[in-house]
Amino acid sequence: MAGFDIASGFVRLARHVQNVGDLVEAISATCASMHIEYFALSHHVDFRREGSSAIRIHNYPPAWERWFDDHALGRSDPIHRASHLANTGFVWANLPALMRLTPEDQLVLERARRAGIGEGYTVPANVPGEMLGSCSFAVESGRSFPEELQLACEVIGAFAFEAARRLTQSRATSFNQVPILTDRQRDCVLWAARGKTDWEISVILGISHETVIQHLKHARERYGVQRRAMLAVRALFDGVISFSDILKR
Amino acid sequence: MELLVDTSTEAGSDAVFRSMFAARKSVFIDLLKWDLPVLAGQYEVDEFDNEHARYLILTDSEHNHLASARLLPTIRPHILGDIFPSLCAAAPPRSPAVWEITRFCLDRRLRSGERRVLRNRLVTAIAEHALRSGIRKYTGVAEMAWLQQILSFGWDCRPLGLPLPNGRTMLGALEIDITPETPALLEAAGIWCPTMHQKPQARRAARA
Numbered sequence: 001m002a003g004f005d006i007a008s009g010f011v012r013l014a015r016h017v018q019n020v021g022d023l024v025e026a027i028s029a030t031c032a033s034m035h036i037e038y039f040a041l042s043h044h045v046d047f048r049r050e051g052s053s054a055i056r057i058h059n060y061p062p063a064w065e066r067w068f069d070d071h072a073l074g075r076s077d078p079i080h081r082a083s084h085l086a087n088t089g090f091v092w093a094n095l096p097a098l099m100r101l102t103p104e105d106q107l108v109l110e111r112a113r114r115a116g117i118g119e120g121y122t123v124p125a126n127v128p129g130e131m132l133g134s135c136s137f138a139v140e141s142g143r144s145f146p147e148e149l150q151l152a153c154e155v156i157g158a159f160a161f162e163a164a165r166r167l168t169q170s171r172a173t174s175f176n177q178v179p180i181l182t183d184r185q186r187d188c189v190l191w192a193a194r195g196k197t198d199w200e201i202s203v204i205l206g207i208s209h210e211t212v213i214q215h216l217k218h219a220r221e222r223y224g225v226q227r228r229a230m231l232a233v234r235a236l237f238d239g240v241i242s243f244s245d246i247l248k249r
Numbered sequence: 250m251e252l253l254v255d256t257s258t259e260a261g262s263d264a265v266f267r268s269m270f271a272a273r274k275s276v277f278i279d280l281l282k283w284d285l286p287v288l289a290g291q292y293e294v295d296e297f298d299n300e301h302a303r304y305l306i307l308t309d310s311e312h313n314h315l316a317s318a319r320l321l322p323t324i325r326p327h328i329l330g331d332i333f334p335s336l337c338a339a340a341p342p343r344s345p346a347v348w349e350i351t352r353f354c355l356d357r358r359l360r361s362g363e364r365r366v367l368r369n370r371l372v373t374a375i376a377e378h379a380l381r382s383g384i385r386k387y388t389g390v391a392e393m394a395w396l397q398q399i400l401s402f403g404w405d406c407r408p409l410g411l412p413l414p415n416g417r418t419m420l421g422a423l424e425i426d427i428t429p430e431t432p433a434l435l436e437a438a439g440i441w442c443p444t445m446h447q448k449p450q451a452r453r454a455a456r457a
Binding site for chain 1: 338360361362364365392393394396397398400401403405407408410411412413414417418419421438
């Protein structure tokens, strides 16, 4: 079980890393021992817009990071999107089986290949209520990804992501920044997310039309958003309401 | 107000057990589609629900189930040791000081905000139980998405082996060290949240 020894070795290192630089070194050394050239551990956000609490560490070529950011791929990168659909890690060659690739996606993948990034394996890393993320491992263009190391990467990805969360304090901020809605505000947000108008919500909840408008206005203010669609998305993201709340009945 | 029942120190009432087994059916069979036996069409009870199991059950003030976990002694048959030993690179840990966490269950009726609070209370209760009863290590089998969440609680986890595909998902095995530092680790991750134990008079009333 060579893969497990490598993964355990990484977990031992990751427990004691004190800063992001040490973590990068630990992941790099672990990848090198598996003859995997590249790794990228990232929250899926547009890094030109929000940097501070979001995690991104990688050893991709610098030119690739520039191109990636210039095209705001943090959110739309096909690998990131596919990881939102996957329960477990996946090899990039299987991407077309996970989702339909647009011409733009094909271009992104082609550009990555030209930057020297070949076949890869991506582990989704999601903690409920926080930004979605993933940890990817890739070999140089022209090589295939070693199948016997995929399960080790699964373990390394999970522990690396948690170590990054711990070091960047992204977990502390994510808990404190959740605005508190009153029960009534939450009810109104839930019905708005289900597609009801203010008037319909007032009938369903048995309160006045004006009251519904006020509840939703205050909820938007607490989240600092302008529109009800954004309000619903933020409430979903924070776990104030859930997909099953919206989709049931 | 939430109350905690720890069946290793107090007898849970029939009502609390019924409520927990019904919640487990709703979560593990109806929602997660696990292939498990159903008792009387409404309760999820398996061969490990016996006198050796311990339960930590969080209830509301009316003794309705909110969240629960089952702890199994690893010196007796348990899930990692007897169903998924291949998830361990070496022999599955078996010791009186090692217990397995199974059926971590958050009631489906909880709103998402409450779920997070109850989850934190349950994780805290699991850690406190270990510190109180001399358990030094927990083991557990988890799907990878859940495993990532277990790591995020901040306690000291190690993989016991490589994960293995299980249907459309993947299962992994973990061991979690419980030491006097564990409360501070949980605290730093924003998880630590102790719950009052059920009062003796309330327990008598529930049993009546």
